[in-house]
Amino acid sequence: MDFKHPFISNPKLAIFYALFWLIAALANVLILTFSNGIDFVIASVEVFSFIIIYAIIGTAIWFVIKFSTLENNSIYRIVLAHVIAATIIVFIWMYSGVVFIKLLHPNAGMWLQKGVINRIFGGYMLYIIYVVFFYAVNYYKGFKEKLQNESQLKALVKEAELHALKSQINPHFLFNSLNSISSLTMTDPKRAQEMVIDLSQLMRYSLKHDQNEKVTFQHELENNKLYLHIEKVRFGRKLNPVFEIDKKCLQAKIPNMILQPLYENAIKYGVYEATDPVEIETRCKCSDEVLEVIITNNYDSNVISKKGEGIGLRNIRERLQIIFGSPHFLKIDDNKKEFKVTLTIPQK
């Protein structure tokens, strides 16, 4: 929260405020002098003492507003806070007004007693005007901030979307698949056709959804099976996907295309470097609160490949951060024989 007074953060507003009170004070003095026939000096002393003091003390009302915002407090608390604050301010105002007048012009105090009730009433009225004014200022500030945040958030989401998209349609995967298709058209046109259809469906799925959208686990799984099916054509017996899926989890929600980079990783680090078959196993658990997806692949630890976390995993963490506000829903266990990824998706 920003506790800076709007007059400090916005000097223009402070100048308008000062001008407003000066003009109001001047008008008051003129009215008192010409229509009420009070002595100019006395009128000046009186008006300036009361009005200028209120103008100065009144700026403090902003803090009362700030600490009793309409959003976070009950109406009784707000009213109570304002009644107390108004009483304190009116008291200080009256007291210092009297002190000032007596200091500047002892005679002016004579007719002071007459208007005490009116004056107190006026003090409370002014307080209300202030409250309305500051709430308006505050509301406007908040509104502007919100607009700014929103556009920032939108830009962030967009960036993430682009980022994610980039890694999902891996050109390496695409071109190699096309090469496999090219090969199959000569030897096995029927399989080539199947592969073209699988590939198209997968591409459509990856393009269709925006990054925040959630789909059913079933839907996500079907499309990832397409991916694995396509890769299976390339890698043959080296790639062995195994699914152990509890049917009651199929309706759980999951961000779309979040599993694909996990399979891609398993293929890249497990299958690709292997000469023996590699099993990629998918299991799941679910409750009302969470869906847990566990993907495991064995790999040859003798192969030294690129260190560090691949772009795929980083991407998933980023997406989890954006969607659920935490990157810790992705857990990795690597025992040098088996690589295990556990993805936890909140269902609420």
Next chain:
Amino acid sequence: MSEKLTTIIVEDEELARNLLKSFLGEIENVEIIAECENGFEGVKTINELKPDLVFLDIQMPKITGFEMLELLEHKPQIIFATAYDQFALKAFEFNAADYLLKPYSKSRLLEAVEKVAERIKKEGTTSEVIEKISNFPREDFLDRIVVKDRHKIHIVPVDQVKYIESMDDYVMIYDAKGHYLKQKTMKYFEAALNPKNFIRIHRSYIVKVDEINEIQQYEKESYIVILHDKTKLKVSKTGYRNLKSVLNF
């Protein structure tokens, strides 16, 4: 052309191999004498059969196509094949290598084969491109070094290397298990290894920072580095400056 080009295919994917075979089957002057599924097989078969031409996939299990090239004693003409690899493309274009982008057409393949046939007529079967390609400056630092002795191919992770010593046209790479000869220059390794971890301390030595136990004054103006395993290595003046700037002393 009367003589047929003896050709070996090194490609890990069966479908890609099938495609290449069926395309090549229709080209008269090409004779496929072997197929290899990975780089290990590739090295062995190429050194043994000494083909005129090799079709080489870049991304393969165990060792990449580029790493395989470094291990060849017989250096045939190469036609590279890759699906998508920006580093490889740069290297090919810079060194005028023949390459095919997957998926490729038969006419594109024919074009590449004809070019190679021309080149063989002019230069013979030995290819210079291999040398150039394997010395092409990488964008990232090396993770592993592939070496070969008489019987075996070793993959040495860079973090296990202790130091490298120059031996004329070769370098000797020392790790905890032993040492390996490799036909590369010190200059190559100086550029290919991360300078934060490896320092050139002498014309003849590149040493891994973590292996250094002590730097000792030896004579008035010369120093030696003593490694954790008690190996002593000479340090030149420039080498001492390099040590100073990396280790901040």
